[in-house]
Amino acid sequence: MAREDVERHYAEVARMVEAAEVDRRSGFNIVTETRAACTIEDRSEAFDIYEERLVEGIPKKALVASRGCGDPVSKARLRTGETVLDLGCGGGVDAIIASRLVGETGHVYGLDMTAAMLALAKENAETAGARNITYLEGLIEDIPLPDASVDVVLSNCVINFSDDREAVLREALRVLRPQGRFVVSDIVEFAPVPDSARDDVCAIVGTTNGMLAADDYVRILEEVGFSGARIEPKTVYTLDVLREKARRKGREERFERIAEADVDGKTGSVIVEAWR
Ligand SMILES: C[S@@+](CC[C@H](N)C(=O)[O-])C[C@H]1O[C@@H](n2cnc3c(N)ncnc32)[C@H](O)[C@@H]1O
Numbered sequence: 001m002a003r004e005d006v007e008r009h010y011a012e013v014a015r016m017v018e019a020a021e022v023d024r025r026s027g028f029n030i031v032t033e034t035r036a037a038c039t040i041e042d043r044s045e046a047f048d049i050y051e052e053r054l055v056e057g058i059p060k061k062a063l064v065a066s067r068g069c070g071d072p073v074s075k076a077r078l079r080t081g082e083t084v085l086d087l088g089c090g091g092g093v094d095a096i097i098a099s100r101l102v103g104e105t106g107h108v109y110g111l112d113m114t115a116a117m118l119a120l121a122k123e124n125a126e127t128a129g130a131r132n133i134t135y136l137e138g139l140i141e142d143i144p145l146p147d148a149s150v151d152v153v154l155s156n157c158v159i160n161f162s163d164d165r166e167a168v169l170r171e172a173l174r175v176l177r178p179q180g181r182f183v184v185s186d187i188v189e190f191a192p193v194p195d196s197a198r199d200d201v202c203a204i205v206g207t208t209n210g211m212l213a214a215d216d217y218v219r220i221l222e223e224v225g226f227s228g229a230r231i232e233p234k235t236v237y238t239l240d241v242l243r244e245k246a247r248r249k250g251r252e253e254r255f256e257r258i259a260e261a262d263v264d265g266k267t268g269s270v271i272v273e274a275w276r
Pocket of ligand 1: 089113138
């Protein structure tokens with residue numbers, strides 16, 4: 001999927017979340033009328049991803065907009081006073097959680113290319129009373145921050161969307177201070193998915209541009225200059241997990257097509273860590 005299509009999709013998600021606010025009578029459900037891009041079941045998995053204490057008091061709109069696949073914020077063990085960059089911040093759930101952890105003396109930058117998402121993220125930060133977040137419009141392949149300006153680079157299920165992942169990782173290294181850390185959630189292939197099933201698997205797990213093999217992720221991180229790169233599996237996408245994801249997204253027919261293919265456990269969400 002081209003970058004413009006990804007942007008259009010996430011602008012639609014942002015609009016859908018805004019519309020959901022209006023539909024309070026249905027208990028903050030996403031309104032199904034705006035189902036061009038999403039259905040009611042294609043809702044956030046935020047409620048399964050984060051520990052309850054982390055999302056306590058986080059604006060509902062940030063949670064409903066969440067499209068992450070893990071919790072890189074907890075893994076990053078943020079400290080008071082640190083500066084954090086969230087690549088592809090979306091509606092801002094990770095940025096808000098991070099802003100609480102780094103406190104008033106710390107700072108969080110949320111970077112995203114989709115203006116409608118950033119507008120939603122700003123509104124969410126304001127509702128949350130988070131004054132230490134700056135949202136930036138731009139590309140993760142060309143980060144609008146100076147060299148060595150952040151302590152931690154986070155990202156939650158975004159890098160896979162890029163058609164130049166090496167540029168993203170090189171940019172992440174550039175903006176990190178010495179000893180800075182890169183802690184992201186993403187989806188990878190643990191073993192090759194058959195070509196005939198790849199598009200359907202991607203549609204079900206929510207990537208639009210294929211996914212990196214775990215070994216390649218580590219290799220590229222090392223090639224661009226990171227050290228200590230490692231990958232920790234979080235959720236292995238067994239057939240049962242894929243079936244449930246397809247159901248939530250209303251993409252059952254996609255699952256039917258791959259049910260007999262050799263895809264069981266070949267993909268999954270991971271935490272990727274590396275150090276500058
Ligand atoms: C799957 S959503 C994840 C959003 C957020 N991290 C979360 O956990 O809810 C992907 C987000 O990344 C943004 N995005 C995708 N490709 C991007 C790029 N190349 N540069 C900047 N933002 C990008 C999209 O606009 C969207 O908001």
